[in-house]
Amino acid sequence: MSGATILVADDDRAIRTVLNQALARQGHDVRTTGNAATLWRWVANGEGNLVITDVVMPDENGLDLLPRIKRLRPELPIVVMSAHSTLLTAIKATELGAYEYLPKPFDINDLVVVVDRALAAPRAPAAASCSASPSARGRCPTGPGSTCSHRRWRIRR
Numbered sequence: 001m002s003g004a005t006i007l008v009a010d011d012d013r014a015i016r017t018v019l020n021q022a023l024a025r026q027g028h029d030v031r032t033t034g035n036a037a038t039l040w041r042w043v044a045n046g047e048g049n050l051v052i053t054d055v056v057m058p059d060e061n062g063l064d065l066l067p068r069i070k071r072l073r074p075e076l077p078i079v080v081m082s083a084h085s086t087l088l089t090a091i092k093a094t095e096l097g098a099y100e101y102l103p104k105p106f107d108i109n110d111l112v113v114v115v116d117r118a119l120a121a122p123r124a125p126a127a128a129s130c131s132a133s134p135s136a137r138g139r140c141p142t143g144p145g146s147t148c149s150h151r152r153w154r155i156r157r
Contacts, residue, residue, distance in 0.1 A: 003027050003028065003029065004028050004029070004049035004050060004119050005028070005029045005030075005031065005047060005048045005049050005050075006023050006028050006029070006030050006031070006048065006049065006050045006051075006052060006115065007031050007033075007039055007042050007043065007047065007048040007050070007051045007052070008020065008023075008030060008031065008032045008033070008051075008052045008053075009032075009033050009034070009035065009036060009038070009039035009051070009052070009053040009054060009057060009062065010032075010034065010052075010053070010054040010057070010081070011034050011035070011054060011056065011057045011058055012054070013034065015054070015104075016032040016033075016034065017032075018108060019032070019052065019108075019111070020032050022108045022111070022112060023112070023115065026112060026115070026116075028115075031047070031048070034057070034058070035057055035058055035059045035060075036053075036057050036059050036060035036061075036062065036065050037059050037060070039051065039053060039065065040065060040068065040069075043069050043072065043073060043076065044072060046073075048076065049076075049119060050076070050077050050078075050079070050115060050118055050119055051069065051076060051077070051078040051079070052078075052079045052081065052111075052115075053065065053078065053079070053080055053081070054080075054081055054082060055080060055081070055082035055084060055089060055093075056082065056083075056084060062080060062082075063080070063089075063092055063093060063096060066078060066080070066093070066096035066097050066098060067096055067097070069097075070096070070097040074097075075123040077099040077118040077119070077121065078097065078098050078099055079098065079099055079100045079101075079102060079111075079114055079115065079118060080093040080098040080100070080101050080102070081101070081102040081103070081104055081106065081111075082101075082103060082104060083103075083104040083105075085103035085104065089101070090103070099114075099118045099121070100114045100117075100118065102114065
């Protein structure tokens with residue numbers, strides 16, 4: 001999807017600049033911020049077709065923001081990136097609803113591919129949610145396109 005609005009939150013100005021340039025070259029409108037509060041304001045106002053967020057930011061952990069975003073806008077794909085990369089961080093990000101997790105440093109071309117794939121992926125209707133009991137994890141009755149926390153996501157590296 002060319003021409004999407006991508007919201008980028010990272011406390012590192014250099015990362016924001018590189019992502020802005022690379023995604024703008026792909027024809028996207030890129031909005032960048034160094035904090036979670038501004039990202040949340042944009043999301044709450046219905047802005048953006050995709051979010052790219054760092055985990056560690058000065059005002060809030062990006063992982064803490066994921067559930068709030070997913071409750072408000074379950075169809076919004078979120079790519080999480082972090083320099084403090086561990087398998088547990090990647091698993092937690094995907095369990096909280098991240099479309100993809102990218103450990104820093106990453107190849108910018110990999111990010112562009114992830115963004116294109118996320119924007120092209122079918123969106124779950126906002127009303128779809130899982131009614132399964134906790135014992136039904138992994139067998140979500142609403143299917144793979146639901147907003148269910150039981151779904152399984154890809155983890156990069």
